[in-house]
Amino acid sequence: MTDSDYWRALLTRWSHEWADAQDPDAPEDERLAEDEDILRTRWLGFPPASEERILALEQRLGHRLPPSYRAFLTVSDGWRHAGGFVWLLAGTGDVRWHEDAAGLAEYFPGELDDDSTPEDELLAGMWHRALQLDVESDAVHVLMDPGDVDADGEWAVYSYASWRASPPERYGSFRAFMEDMYREFHSLQTDRSRRTGREFANATTRALDVSVEEARLEALRGRYEEAEAALAEALEYGRPRAAGLRDQIRRLLGQTYTVSFHGLNADPLYGPEVLPVLAAEHVSACRDDSAWTYHLGGASPALAETAREILHDVREGIYRYAPGGAFGRAVAEAREQARWGDADGAWRTLRAALPEWRPVGPEHIAPVGLCADPLLGPLVTPERGRELLATPRAGQRGAVPAPAADVDPPGLAWLTELDPGNVLSSSYRFVLVEAVEPAELPGRLGADGTTVLSEPTTLWESRMLLRGDAHASGWEDRAVVSVGRAGAGWSFALEGRPGGSFAEKWFVSPGVAASRGTRAVTVWSEPSDGHRPGVFHLSVAEDGEERYGFTVREKAVVRGSVPAALDPERLFRPDDPPAERLGERRALEALAAEYGVRLPRFALVRGRLHTFRTRSWNRQPGPGEGYWTLAFVRTRP
Structure with missing residues (x-):
């Protein structure tokens, strides 16, 4: 497949999926005239740029364009709805030098010093030398930097929006940027469809959902790295199951940042498994209890009451993880070992029973609730989390991982x-x-x-x-x-x-x-x-x-x-x-x-x-012996 063939396939698929996702019953006053044209032609782009127009642009700029942007122009001379926040992306007639028009050079990366990285130095000069690709956007800057070039001649693309409250995001090429915008379109449209009740389904979403289901099975077979990679890709497209499944893997690897289980916490089937984990993080971080309600969005009154009880038990240290079946019996045995300090023996008990673990439902791939148990949770180190995830369970078959090393040394x-x-x-x-x-x-x-x-x-x-x-x-x-x-x-x-x-x-x-x-x-x-x-x-x-x-x-x-x-x-x-x-x-x-x-x-x-x-550990003073007691009282001036 040539570069032009690649772009034609991607942009055609994108255009058709965008057109199919629009609400045909939307009021006319909410529909833009240019969008009507897109719906009629089923094409988000424009006619291809001729070689003459591309050469004229390169002569005007004094640079040969990077390969992926040049090939893009041969298919479409510009692009509409690049993601959710760039409404018009420049073609040959709109590309111009940015020359720090937004005045952002002094903020990103800030003043350079001896600790500045090569990436900082590239970013510092980018604002003055980059091409501006955004023509119409929601305060989003899209810049392509001729001073940041890879071995294939691709220029880095930077995207920045002040409302994101984060530094500019760097992409290795224009192609990488557009692929991410395609994923952003999918993610935003999936969320919009969920809120409006309109189905967003096409060949791309169906293929991704198949990959999510296969990732679930791969996770149960112990192939968690492959599963996590597939779920991460599906998550970039906003597929609804991917986040909750991937968060279970991330939490058992010790990656607590932004783990929320994405909807499983509000489900009466999965909430009792994941809410204790969120409660343990809440208590550990000493967060105000008003923030606890963040995890209860969409929960029924009964589950919300259960969540309050869970938070109380976790805070008091009396929560007990109690799954059913053979694995639940092993958990009880391991807790008895752990309560007297036998961390390695407790883990061996859990390890032996892992193949007998069974999920509570199809969105459950690992005993993540272990992390919330005050006695057993500390045993789940990142190394042991990897061992747990690499162990086939729930009736699936796979290679048994090497045991994680014991954590207790001998002696004193x-x-x-x-x-x-x-x-x-x-x-x-x-x-x-x-x-x-x-x-x-x-x-x-x-x-x-x-x-x-x-x-x-x-x-x-x-x-x-x-x-x-x-x-x-x-x-x-x-x-x-x-x-x-x-x-x-x-x-x-x-x-x-x-x-x-x-x-x-x-x-x-x-x-x-x-x-x-x-x-x-x-x-x-x-x-x-x-x-x-x-x-x-x-x-x-x-x-x-x-x-x-x-x-x-x-x-x-x-x-x-x-x-x-x-x-x-x-x-x-x-x-x-x-x-x-x-x-x-x-x-x-x-x-x-x-x-x-x-x-x-x-x-x-x-x-x-x-x-x-x-x-x-001291004796009481005898006859003729005394002692001093010193008390320190803090007073305010």
Whole structure:
């Protein structure tokens, strides 16, 4: 096919589809005379430009025209209704130099500096040297730049409208620009037809709808990349199913920006699946609840009430994703694993059940509702989202993807590797208890007779609970700890960034009380902050008595018979740089090896765990001892 043949085919199809989309019953006063001519001839263009006219234009401009625009002119000398906002596009008689007639050069890209990109530099000069192609438009500028040329001799085209509130959009060629305008015509006409109730159907829309259905099946077969590409193309044409299907893929890939599920949220069949996902984003972004109604357009009163309940449950952290069937049973099992910190085990449970997942309807291609579950949602990392999408499901067949890597490292030493801004990077303390379930820890460590756990929360949120300890005496240091499993046969209770500092004189190991009938390990770490030396405490109690322990500040203080593997003289060396926490790392590695314990990094850093408040980690002052309580009150001048 020659370039002229390509243009003739595209422009003829465009013209016929445009003519067929017009309302024949529209009042005469709403129909333009030129549109009547288009409807009669079924042609949006004009007669072809002769070679002589094209050569005369090139001589006037002093440039040979780019290939795609030149070939276009041989089919139509100009164009009407290029998209929705350019009513007349220039032919040979109307092309002219723009010469920054709109005064936009000072705004886009603005002043150039050392950080300016090559694209910025091209845009800066474009306004003065480009050809203007728009003749009549809704304040849209269409410029073709002879200073931005590719290897095929094509000039870049820029489109800018102030009402779009975005920088100029660049197209690699005139052909690319016109193809996008054709897609824009389809998208706007599809939306207009939906609002007016008039069908917009032709060979193009039918072919696209077939591709959307095939993309749905491809997604269920695990070929999500191919499906996403096909849906993205259909979405550019405004096909109604494409957006809701594609948003499910995008959300599971971690692409939350502009994900709205496009109508599925207002459907009583799909709303219960996607509204919790939108609610989780709403709550996470701390948006005003007046914005929540944006997602309820077109929803029935019953679904709107359901949406309000969903928002409440998500905000309170009590929402539970509960699909049906075999996959729903796996979700319940995985949640039980995740609530005690076993992120990798929970994901393995979900992974094994993915082939058994079934959609609630034909517009549903993945268990996107997982993303809203407070315990399971954090497990869906972008890597795992790709694994989920690549897994055949709903009875479809396809290649099984390689499993995504586990997120939890073994042992305890990862506590020394966290980013400085993490809650656990500055200080932490924890108790490990053997042969005791996490749910039993409040009965062994809880303050004021506490025997139950709070709802799962993040480590940051658990720190906020410290402000609510109104019943504590000034000397008390009661921790709000996150709990879970610490490996085979062990449970843990951990607090990040304790409110108090470790003081040997006052410290009382909670592990002693926790060790009744078993063993318990207590660790408290406060790394050096550059102004004062760090401190690391480790002690082991058994059946209500401390067996051994040590505290290292500038030197080690040892109590009892410490195993050789945990000897602080071997672990903490005088020549270690304090900032590198090497002694602490060795101690954690040795502790993990000695007792076969670990802490779940993912659940602590990115997930949610049950919490409770412990007894004080300090003892009460004795006779003749006192303490100071400082209170800081902020007053307004």
